[in-house]
Amino acid sequence: MDLGLKDRVYVVTGATRGLGNAIARELVADGAKVVVTGRDEERVAEAVADLGENAAGLAVDNADPEAAERLIATARERFGGFHGIVVSVGGPAPGFAADITDEQWQASFESVFLGAVRLARAAAGELAAGGVIGFVLSGSVYEPIAGLTISNGLRPGLAGFAKSLSDELGPHGVRVLGLLPGRIDTDRVRELDALSADPAATRLANESRIPLRRYGKPEEFGRTAAFLLSPAASYVTGVMMSVDGGSRHGF
Numbered sequence: 001m002d003l004g005l006k007d008r009v010y011v012v013t014g015a016t017r018g019l020g021n022a023i024a025r026e027l028v029a030d031g032a033k034v035v036v037t038g039r040d041e042e043r044v045a046e047a048v049a050d051l052g053e054n055a056a057g058l059a060v061d062n063a064d065p066e067a068a069e070r071l072i073a074t075a076r077e078r079f080g081g082f083h084g085i086v087v088s089v090g091g092p093a094p095g096f097a098a099d100i101t102d103e104q105w106q107a108s109f110e111s112v113f114l115g116a117v118r119l120a121r122a123a124a125g126e127l128a129a130g131g132v133i134g135f136v137l138s139g140s141v142y143e144p145i146a147g148l149t150i151s152n153g154l155r156p157g158l159a160g161f162a163k164s165l166s167d168e169l170g171p172h173g174v175r176v177l178g179l180l181p182g183r184i185d186t187d188r189v190r191e192l193d194a195l196s197a198d199p200a201a202t203r204l205a206n207e208s209r210i211p212l213r214r215y216g217k218p219e220e221f222g223r224t225a226a227f228l229l230s231p232a233a234s235y236v237t238g239v240m241m242s243v244d245g246g247s248r249h250g251f
Helices: 018-029 041-051 067-079 102-126 149-172 187-193 199-208 218-229
Strands: 009-012 033-038 055-059 084-088 132-136 175-181 240-243
Touching (some): 009 018, 018 033, 018 041, 018 084, 018 132, 067 102, 102 132, 132 149, 132 218, 175 218, 218 240
Parallel strands (some): 033 055
16 A cells, blocks of 8 residues: 655654654655654664665754754755654653652653643644644553553643644644554563563563553554554544554443
């Protein structure tokens, strides 16, 4: 199936590894061009080299108020256009409500929430009809995840923001949507499993609760994202798409 991605240009944040990188890979594989970001300059350079000539990179933090303007300018200067943005943010530090400090809440709010809002707001002001804004969120949008209290607090708010933005931008032909990963086999998920006394047993227990009985593969998540970001999904907006092997109960 031709997704219509050839020569379309996307900014993908948090794309030096994990889910953001998986999305960038699938977009490039289908003919798109990408501007990828990360906080570490060396990792950004490595990601760009790996993705090839249809990728450019910028070392920025989502929390930087100037990040959005710089990224959109890079997309236009490097590839001559800008058709969408995927806001992928590294997960905030794990922890329980009683243990999380004000400083941790503040730093996470700046990066996970306010940074994402700024990026989306800037993109909304630049995108023409046919453009798309995507958020990589979490299954915690629907159900809290034990030990991830900050994520449980911030991700649902971003989902609400995304839905509001989709209603506002819909009449202008710009789509807004969210992707909700379950347990995808990334470094982040392996790090969370490693917090337990027996990571292997934890993984087996988690897999037993997933209807497909396994963790997802990053490329499976990336392919889903590439479709939703593409013109092939031109009538899909305002949705939160679970990519979790059937873990979520309910429709």
